[in-house]
Amino acid sequence: MRASESSISSEPAHFKIRYVVTLHPEPAGIDHLGRDPIYRLRVALKRLLRSFGLRCVHVRELNGTPGKGADR
Structure with a gap:
């Protein structure tokens, strides 16, 4: 099975918050x-x-190696 990754951004007026969620x-x-x-x-x-x-x-x-994050 492939993992789905969701990058969720919340953009208040002065900064940006980004979350990376890995789901299996x-x-x-x-x-x-x-x-x-x-x-x-x-x-x-x-x-x-x-x-x-x-x-x-x-x-x-x-589509990479299981266990590796998006930025690795």
Whole structure:
């Protein structure tokens, strides 16, 4: 399984805060509705962000070595 990485930015008037969240789906696979775990992760993250008044502006999937961060 590939990990999905979400970079979430919050931009107040004078500075920018950036978070890097690395998510790994559980190995359960496709659910009873036929949805892929990566799809379910994206939907759950989108709902969570919207409930806090946030919006995801960039999502990037890493194709590198597992365990390595985006900046390494």
